[in-house]
Amino acid sequence: MLPSQLIKSLEGIKGFDSKAFEAVHVSGEQVTSIRLNPAKQSLIEREHRLTVDGRPSTQIPWCDHGYYLSERPSFTFDPLFHAGAYYVQEASSMFLWEVLKQTVGQSTQKTVLDLCAAPGGKSTLLASYFTDGLIVSNEVIKSRAAILTENMIKWGADNVVVTNNDPKDFQRLENYFDVIVVDAPCSGSGLFRKDPNAINEWSEENVKLCSLRQQRIVADVLPALKQNGILIYSTCSYSKQEDEDVLDRIVEELQVSSCRLQVNPDWNIVEVESDKHQAQGYRFYPDKIKGEGFFIAAFKKINGDEETYQQEQNLFFPSKQELVQLQSFISLPENYIVFKQNDALRTIKEIWLTSLKNLAKHLYIKKAGVELGIIKGKDFIPSHELAVSLLPLENLAAIELQKEDALQYLKRKDFVADAPKGWALVKHCGLPLGWIKVLPNRINNYYPQEWRILKD
Ligand code: SAM
Numbered sequence: 001m002l003p004s005q006l007i008k009s010l011e012g013i014k015g016f017d018s019k020a021f022e023a024v025h026v027s028g029e030q031v032t033s034i035r036l037n038p039a040k041q042s043l044i045e046r047e048h049r050l051t052v053d054g055r056p057s058t059q060i061p062w063c064d065h066g067y068y069l070s071e072r073p074s075f076t077f078d079p080l081f082h083a084g085a086y087y088v089q090e091a092s093s094m095f096l097w098e099v100l101k102q103t104v105g106q107s108t109q110k111t112v113l114d115l116c117a118a119p120g121g122k123s124t125l126l127a128s129y130f131t132d133g134l135i136v137s138n139e140v141i142k143s144r145a146a147i148l149t150e151n152m153i154k155w156g157a158d159n160v161v162v163t164n165n166d167p168k169d170f171q172r173l174e175n176y177f178d179v180i181v182v183d184a185p186c187s188g189s190g191l192f193r194k195d196p197n198a199i200n201e202w203s204e205e206n207v208k209l210c211s212l213r214q215q216r217i218v219a220d221v222l223p224a225l226k227q228n229g230i231l232i233y234s235t236c237s238y239s240k241q242e243d244e245d246v247l248d249r250i251v252e253e254l255q256v257s258s259c260r261l262q263v264n265p266d267w268n269i270v271e272v273e274s275d276k277h278q279a280q281g282y283r284f285y286p287d288k289i290k291g292e293g294f295f296i297a298a299f300k301k302i303n304g305d306e307e308t309y310q311q312e313q314n315l316f317f318p319s320k321q322e323l324v325q326l327q328s329f330i331s332l333p334e335n336y337i338v339f340k341q342n343d344a345l346r347t348i349k350e351i352w353l354t355s356l357k358n359l360a361k362h363l364y365i366k367k368a369g370v371e372l373g374i375i376k377g378k379d380f381i382p383s384h385e386l387a388v389s390l391l392p393l394e395n396l397a398a399i400e401l402q403k404e405d406a407l408q409y410l411k412r413k414d415f416v417a418d419a420p421k422g423w424a425l426v427k428h429c430g431l432p433l434g435w436i437k438v439l440p441n442r443i444n445n446y447y448p449q450e451w452r453i454l455k456d
Contacts, residue, residue, distance in 0.1 A: 003202050006189055010238055013283075015270030020287035025193050031290050032072040033091040036065040037155060038128055039390045040085045045430035060291075061267055063094035065128065068290060076455055079406035079428040084154035084388055089121045090194070091291035092284040095269070096122055096181070096232065100129050102261050103230045103298045108132045110178035111355060115167055115221050118144035120151035122183050127157035134352045136177075136359060138163045138170075149367050150451060156390045158336075158348060161359055162367040167220040172362040180225050181232045184214040184246075190236035190293025193286055211241040215249045222254045225301045231256060234296040238283075243295040244272060247279035256299035312357035316340040322375050329380045329423075330372070332391065338372070341365075344383065345372045347391070384448050387425055387432045398425040398432070409433060412445050412452045419443070 002025055010016045034057075060066030068091065075081040075088055104110065109132040114123045118139035126135045137152055137160055139145040145164040152160050170176075187207045188198045218233060225231055233250065235242050250256060251274070258279035263269050268288040272281045284294040317339050318326070326338065326345055337350045348356060348369030356368055371385040387393070399419045401409060406428040408415035417426075421440065425432045426447075435446035 002192065002199065005204050006202060006238070009204075009207075009240070013238075013240060014272045015283050015285055015288065016238075017285075017287060021285060024287040030072065030194070031091060031286075031292070032069045033060060033089060033094070033291070034067055034069060034086040035063060035089045035094055035125060035128075036067065036086045037084055037124070038065055039131075040083070040156060040431060043390075043431050044080070044085060060091050060094055061264070062269075063091075063097040063125075066091060066094040066097070076453060077407060079401075079403060079410060079433060080431060082154070082410050082451075082453075083428065083431045083433050084156050085431055087121060087124045087151070087155070089125070090191075090236075090294070092190075092289060092294035093121060093183075093234070093236070093291075094125065095282070095284070095294070095296060096125055096234070097129060098263075099232055099261065099296060099298050100126075100179075103232075103259050103300070104179060110134075111176065112136065112179040112181070113170065113177045113221070113224065114138065114181045114183070115170070115217070116140075116183050116185060117162075118148040120148045120155070122181055123148070123152060123160070124155045124157075126181065127152070127155055127160055130159070130179075133159060133178075134355050135160045136163060136363075137161070138165055138363075140164070140166050145366055152367065153385050154388055156370075156388050158370045158389060158391065159352065160367070161356065161365060161369075163359070163363040164366050165363050167217045169363060170221050170224040173224045173358065175226045176224050176358070177229060178226055179230045179232070180221055181234075182214075182218055182221065183234045184210075184217055184242075186210050186214070186235040186237040186242050187239060188236060189238045190284075190295075192293070194292055207237070207239045207241050210237065211239075211246060214242055214246050215253075218246070218250055219253060222256075222301070227301055227303065229301045230259070231299045231301060232296065233299070234294065236292065236294055238285075238293050238295070243283070243297075244274040244279075244281055247274040247281055247297050248276045250299060251277040251279050254301075255303035256301050259298040259300055261298070310358075311361045312354065313360040315353075315357060315360065318345055318375075325375050325378070325380050326372060329382065330386070330391075330393070330396065336391075339369075341368070341371075343374045345374065346370060347372055382423060382435055384434055384446065387434045393425060393432065396425055397422065398427050399436075400427045400430070401433075403428065406433060407453065409436075409445060410447060410453045411456075412447055412449065417443060 057067035123137035
């Protein structure tokens with residue numbers, strides 16, 4: 001049963017049709033959608049591409065790599081899911097792709113902040129969109145930053161820095177980002193169909209609290225946006241207080257102008273305007289589109305300066321000897337630089353080195369670029385991050401496993417493999433899953449203990 005106060009509060013909002021809305025919530029219909037990882041699709045053997053667990057799919061019209069699945073497979077038992085070949089994401093929220101196309105356009109060498117990023121749906125999309133950009137993927141809650149890091153590692157992109165900071169901390173990076181995405185914490189009514197338990201947690205009081213928190217978050221982070229930079233604000237709430245009313249506060253308090261999008265009428269997305277300042281927003285109702293409840297709006301910052309930020313933190317770099325040891329294992333493309341974080345060797349494109357030093361000055365960095373491995377005496381121990389990254393690994397020893405053995409590997413259980421001695425990548429359908437080390441009388445499984453499949 002949907003909260004009656006919610007229904008009452010939505011009466012009169014453009015596009016809201018209480019009968020159709022209530023009917024779709026009792027229909028039991030579930031929509032499953034995934035977004036493919038375009039960089040990993042190119043690594044997967046041709047015959048396995050564009051299907052998930054062999055099931056057919058149809059494209060989501062507003063996202064180049066988004067697909068609806070005809071049924072919900074067990075993602076846990078699909079090795080390609082663990083290899084970061086796709087992300088299971090709600091279809092409406094993939095509209096971010098279309099917003100970027102219309103507001104940022106083709107130029108993808110941008111510095112982008114995803115402020116409320118866990119578990120990583122929007123960040124993985126941003127990493128795929130801004131192939132030449134740098135994505136700072138931030139999550140304030142520590143435990144959630146861990147799952148965000150895991151998902152970003154699996155996505156494999158080397159242009160991502162994961163941070164664990166409060167929105168206010170970004171004020172120290174004044175006029176820094178070209179794009180900021182605030183996918184704000186909200187009262188969650190948009191997900192009622194997917195998660196009926198959330199209905200019991202909904203209250204008018206919480207909507208009010210969320211609205212105040214959303215305004216505070218945007219105000220806190222806006223100094224970090226450059227002049228002409230794009231702010232994208234979204235929620236999965238239907239409540240006007242968290243959607244249109246927040247847009248009004250953004251226009252009132254911050255110097256931004258609303259961006260109007262051209263939306264294909266066949267998509268049934270409802271364009272709305274805020275009461276006071278006529279800022280445009282886009283509403284997704286599950287009775288009108290194939291997806292869950294969602295709201296999104298974009299703004300351009302009209303004051304502020306070009307990037308002025310200069311402060312840098314020194315990074316540590318490996319010794320010549322350590323580099324030689326690394327190079328005996330893998331040779332990186334020329335435009336990548338290797339640096340050290342604690343004992344680990346990491347790499348990032350050289351063009352992002354200064355940015356990384358700027359970010360390191362003020363933020364708590366959980367992951368930057370790709371962890372390559374550590375040096376232990378004479379040995380180089382490759383990291384799991386390297387195995388699932390997009391760095392070129394074609395020259396390394398590898399074994400291909402069929403599905404059942406691949407799942408055994410992902411459970412860290414025994415499997416049969418015929419591999420030469422030493423380190424080897426384990427692949428499924430041509431896509432790396434992780435490392436093994438083949439010893440004379442056994443195979444050591446290096447799949448991360450904490451990520452192994454526990455279910456049988
Ligand atoms: N963008 C994510 C995605 O697409 O997977 C979903 C983000 S979720 C809607 C909102 C996130 O904001 C949560 O991860 C939550 O932990 C975080 N959050 C909660 N309170 C916050 C605050 N005061 N400031 C910033 N983020 C907050």
